[in-house]
Amino acid sequence: MNEKQRLASQQIKQPNSTDVKSDANDNLDRLKQMSSDDLISRYFQTTYEPPNMRKAKKRLKKDVDIHYDFEIPEEMQNIGEGKKFMIRTYGCQMNEHDTEVMAGILTQMGYTSTDDTHDADIILLNTCAIRENAENKVFGEIGHLKPLKTENPDLILGVCGCMSQEESVVNRILEKHQFVDLIFGTHNIHRLPQLVQEAMFGKEMVVEVWSKEGDIIENLPKQRKGNIKAWVNIMYGCDKFCTYCIVPYTRGKERSRLPEDIVQEVRHLAAQGYKEVTLLGQNVNAYGKDFDFEYGLGDLMEEISKIDIPRVRFTTSHPRDFDDRLIDVLSKHDNLLDHIHLPVQSGSSDILRVMARRYTREQYLELVRKIREAMPNATLTTDIIVGFPNETDEQFEETLSLVEEVGFESAYTFIYSPREGTPSARWEDHTPMEVKKERLQRLNALVNQQSADTMKKYQGETVKVLVEGESKKDPDVLSGYTERNKLVNFRGPKSVIGEMVDVKITNTKTWTLDGEMVESAVEVN
Structure with missing residues (x-):
């Protein structure tokens, strides 16, 4: 047992608020006295193993274990009595869902939520790594929170989520933001009680980031926002490795929850009066492909359609995995909504190839035709990246023509943002930013017009x-x-x-x- 573990175990056996406060002040003084080089060196020697992109890309043929035995350690069950937490969430619905889980865990530990940073005893930043702008916002927020840590040494400040899975991000925090108490990633949220325990009673910044994904933990508590709409995670991770995308590295390989666990969760939500559920996955229609039996998203949706809940959605789809079985099921059940978010990313087959999307423009349009044939009134929305490295004018024009041909009613549009660790981030790009911005303006004008034209059809309806x-x-x-x-x-x-x-x-x-x-x-x- 090292010194940190010995100190933690002694404190946990007989926790005393006065002693804890004193230790927290001592820990902060120690941090201030150490140089950044000493600090990083000490972490490497003790608790810190940096996240590793190469490790994250390995997809071992290992069975994923499913656990139903999550519980708060006895010594942490009431540790938050009289204390408050705040979680700031950046990014996608999956991050929002992760925040619900963390809020549920902290609530079971006795904490209550607050929106006021000055009232919080724990502040967690649940981060997104999809675009550079998202990372800049988080580091800006870390800087804004520094005075709070100075005012209140007992405050636990943590950074979690997708950014924490990046080695460069963790190193930047270690070097420039030593006042941060806790860093953890996307694969070990269920260990939040133990991590808070270490941050409270240990002497060093707590860094626990798993480069490769873990198991599925089924009975995690959740503190959902409201009682009208709910997110239900049905799978984790992505195996596609598009050349621009950081998600497979930060979220791990595809792991599907068992159908019976998902159906039970949706039934409970229906019994509680929820009117709408959205099934979540980084690549939601790859659901079930990791099973050793034949079962897919269409089969799951068929079962969920029988539950007395008015609306069921799902997001986000990959065109390559959108199969005929799913289309058939969606077309037959009224509570399975035909609003389909179907990211295309580009209308050029050449760009799609270098993106490693593994479908062509023609194959995407054929999928749209199948959807329209089965569901004539289906609403299609999409994601589009403008200015992928060396995109030509002709290739961009192909994107514009595809947007018109499909008739997307809305689209999330972005200028390409290189993410460290992805293949495309290493490529030379000869397209000027001014050209990319002009293309984005043209694309947005087209999408806005199509949306406005669609909305006009609702007049008087x-x-x-x-x-x-x-x-x-x-x-x-x-x-x-x-x-x-x-x-x-x-x-x-x-x-x-x-x-x-x-x-x-x-x-x-x-x-x-x-x-x-x-x-x-x-x-x-």
């Missing part, structure tokens, strides 16, 4: 809206989404929040709809 709450801009206005994911604003009584109501559209905008509630249409549950 009556749509069914799941009311989520007050509008962000006006508390006297309610807002919610249609089955096709259109945001609708209207006036109505607060009592309909959480219900399905019919709304007649009176005004259309580029991205939203205004309407009047048809009061007789309020559903009674």
Whole structure:
């Protein structure tokens, strides 16, 4: 047992708030006295093994174990009594879902949540690594939080999520932000109680990042936001290794939850009154491909369609894995919504090839044709990267023509952002940024026009809206989404929040709809 472990075990046996506070102040003083080189050297000798991209890429043919025995260690069950936590979340729905799990764990440890950084005893930044801008925001926030650590040495400040899986990020924190107490990644969220324990009672910054993915932990607590819509994670990781994408490195290989565990979770949500669930996965329609039996997303959706829940969505799809079975199931069940987010990334087969997307423009359009044939009213949205290294004018024009041909009703559009550790980040790029920005403007103008044209078709129509709450801009206005994911604003009584109501559209905008509630249409549950 090293000195840190001995100190931690002694403190845990008989925790004393006065002693803990004193230790925290002593630890901060020690950090201030150490040089950055000494600090990094000490971490390498003791607790720190840097995340490794090469390790992360290895996909061993190892069975993934599933655990149902998660529990908070006895000595940490009430450690948060009278204390508060705050989690700031960046990035995708998966990060939001991870935040719900961490919030659930901390709540079981006795903590309560707060939105005020000055009230928090634990602050976690749950980070995103998809684009450089996201990383810059996180490091800016770390800098803003430094004075809080000076004011309150007992504050535990942690960085977690996808950024923590990058070696360069961890090294930057070690070198420039030694006041951070805790760094952990995406594969060991279930160890949050033990990590908080080490941060409280240990003498050093706690760094625990697993380069390769772990097992599936089934009974993790969750503190969901609201009781109307819920995310249900059905799988983890991605095996596609697109040349621009960091996700396979930060999230690991594809691991699917068992169907019975997912179905049970959705049933519980339905029993609690949730009206909508979204099935999540980095590559959600690769679900089941890692099983040793034949079972896919279409089979899972078929089972979930039988549960008494009004709306079921899923995200995010990869065109290569969108099969005929899934299309057939989606076309047959009313509660399986036909709003499909289908990232294309580029309309050029040449660019798709160097992206390693493993489908062509023609194959994507054939998939769209199949979807439209089975679901004529399907709403298609997408992701598009502009300015991939050395993209030509002709290749960009192919993207514009594909957007028009498919008729996307909205799109997330981005200028290519190189991510360290991915193949494309090493390539020379001769396309000027000014050209990329001009292309993005042209693409956005086309997408905006297509969205506005689609919205105009709703004028005078009556749509069914799941009311989520007050509008962000006006508390006297309610807002919610249609089955096709259109945001609708209207006036109505607060009592309909959480219900399905019919709304007649009176005004259309580029991205939203205004309407009047048809009061007789309020559903009674």
